Amino acid sequence: MIFSLLLPLLLAPQTDYELLREILRATEPLEAPRGERLPLYLWTAQSLGTRDEAALESLVRELDARGMAALGSWKPDDPESLEEALRLARLQKRLGLPISVNATAATYGFFDGSERTAHVDNEGRPLFDGSFPTERKMGCPFAIDHRIPVIRDRIRSAVEAYRKESLAIHFLYADWEVDGPLEWNGAWESSRKCQRCRRRIPNIESFDAFQAAIRGKRAELQKRMLAEPVLDVFPDALVGNYAVYPHDGTRYWYDYFEQERVEKYRKWYPEFEETGFTFAMPVVYPWYRGYKCTGFRWTRRFAGSRPRSRSSTSSCRELPRLRRLGPRPEAGSESRAACVREEPSTPRRALRR
Numbered sequence: 001m002i003f004s005l006l007l008p009l010l011l012a013p014q015t016d017y018e019l020l021r022e023i024l025r026a027t028e029p030l031e032a033p034r035g036e037r038l039p040l041y042l043w044t045a046q047s048l049g050t051r052d053e054a055a056l057e058s059l060v061r062e063l064d065a066r067g068m069a070a071l072g073s074w075k076p077d078d079p080e081s082l083e084e085a086l087r088l089a090r091l092q093k094r095l096g097l098p099i100s101v102n103a104t105a106a107t108y109g110f111f112d113g114s115e116r117t118a119h120v121d122n123e124g125r126p127l128f129d130g131s132f133p134t135e136r137k138m139g140c141p142f143a144i145d146h147r148i149p150v151i152r153d154r155i156r157s158a159v160e161a162y163r164k165e166s167l168a169i170h171f172l173y174a175d176w177e178v179d180g181p182l183e184w185n186g187a188w189e190s191s192r193k194c195q196r197c198r199r200r201i202p203n204i205e206s207f208d209a210f211q212a213a214i215r216g217k218r219a220e221l222q223k224r225m226l227a228e229p230v231l232d233v234f235p236d237a238l239v240g241n242y243a244v245y246p247h248d249g250t251r252y253w254y255d256y257f258e259q260e261r262v263e264k265y266r267k268w269y270p271e272f273e274e275t276g277f278t279f280a281m282p283v284v285y286p287w288y289r290g291y292k293c294t295g296f297r298w299t300r301r302f303a304g305s306r307p308r309s310r311s312s313t314s315s316c317r318e319l320p321r322l323r324r325l326g327p328r329p330e331a332g333s334e335s336r337a338a339c340v341r342e343e344p345s346t347p348r349r350a351l352r353r
């Protein structure tokens, strides 16, 4: 009995290398060349888990045959990571493949926990916002400009290493999320208690004014720490950050670190246009509790499940607290928001990344 429970675990991939091999086993080479289209960037393919040159080349070739790319990761706390990323870039150049980079680790964090980065309350005391599910001490969006050169120089020095070897970066992304200015959770309340924020946002009692100021600042940080240092050297590179994309002024999704509010669609700020980013990273999420709603058939398809028939486009009946929202999607369409909670928000479990 115990063995039967353990067997799937024993058979499951244990290392990044084994996981990638498993992905390669479970997928097939493209039937037609990828051409100019971008490859798939898999979260899993950010560490190839081998330093063996022959194994590395084999992995990269097999991923490419399936339309997938390998990413080099920059980690400021791990000096060897840049050399690993460069090794991959040299290989990608030799094979004629796009050089791709994950710069996430290098972008954290603007909020370094120092008192200097805190809000300032009416009595002049430092104030941090503890409403986000992170150990990072979220502070004042207008007290972190001194962190820009720190982060920017990390990116710049890594880019310079690529430039020295004529390794032109084609694609670079970051997953910079719970850090820097954010308007959700208790951020508005904290800023209203802060002398500095009130000075910087005279109309702070208006959430729209608060959001515009916060997102404008966030866009500026992303431009100066990430877009500029890459594009100054490699102007043709695709540079972007998670969840930053052109949109119609509304946002339909809640991120894992956001407390839900009453509204399901929210006013959204045109952040992308101010960042200087050269590619967009839209989010295809249900509302938070909808993660379990299999009405999002594309999720099931990605997970390898068989497509659902029109008569069962939503599985909301499996979740009694969910009800359908809006018209039933057309057969074969990719419904992006099929379910909504009926009950008021309740505190949810803090999630960490």
Ligand SMILES: [Zn+2]
Pocket: 118, 119, 120, 139, 140, 141, 142, 191, 194, 195, 196, 197, 198
């Ligand atoms: Zn403040």
